[in-house]
Amino acid sequence: KQEVTQIPAALSVPEGENLVLNCSFTDSAIYNLQWFRQDPGKGLTSLLLIQSSQREQTSGRLNASLDKSSGRSTLYIAASQPGDSATYLCAVSLGGNNRLAFGKGNQVVVIP
């Protein structure tokens, strides 16, 4: 059974610092990995998708890396802003029909 772990569960950083969020998964046979953002009481917003053949993806201040063999992904958010405060979720595709297994998330607070 695929297990996804996100560490730390919660963190606070001052505005302007870079954020580093970690995700690990137990079964390296994934089709893709997706990072999401969730604001309180809201649905999930897709941030980045990394296919299994890729090593990283970038979008603006966001960069996500994938090391399939070691079962790890890292989301970097450069120059954090208070608007980056949210919960960030990592999910791996279980293959058939793109079912996703999620971690419990990193709850981030960026302090102005």
Add this chain to the structure above:
Amino acid sequence: SQTIHQWPATLVQPVGSPLSLECTVEGTSNPNLYWYRQAAGRGLQLLFYSVGIGQISSEVPQNLSASRPQDRQFILSSKKLLLSDSGFYLCAWTRDFYEQFFGPGTRLTVL
């Protein structure tokens, strides 16, 4: 562009009452559709997924059922709600192995 809708946004139901949550997707065809539940203190759990009309796969045995009467419509149901059915229900869609997109969710409270 594609959009996904869920309703209702919030729902408060007594134990033992029936449930029907609806999800519809616009702007795409033949999507894979998913129901997830997010309970307090727990991660998102996949409940059901569907690859086509009338095709439903259940991930976790439970008190709920799902149906897909039309290509872009996915319904989550229960005949009798339990307290443990409370949570935030999210519908999602995808094509093949690409990005999965989520709806705004339904907050269900069972009293």
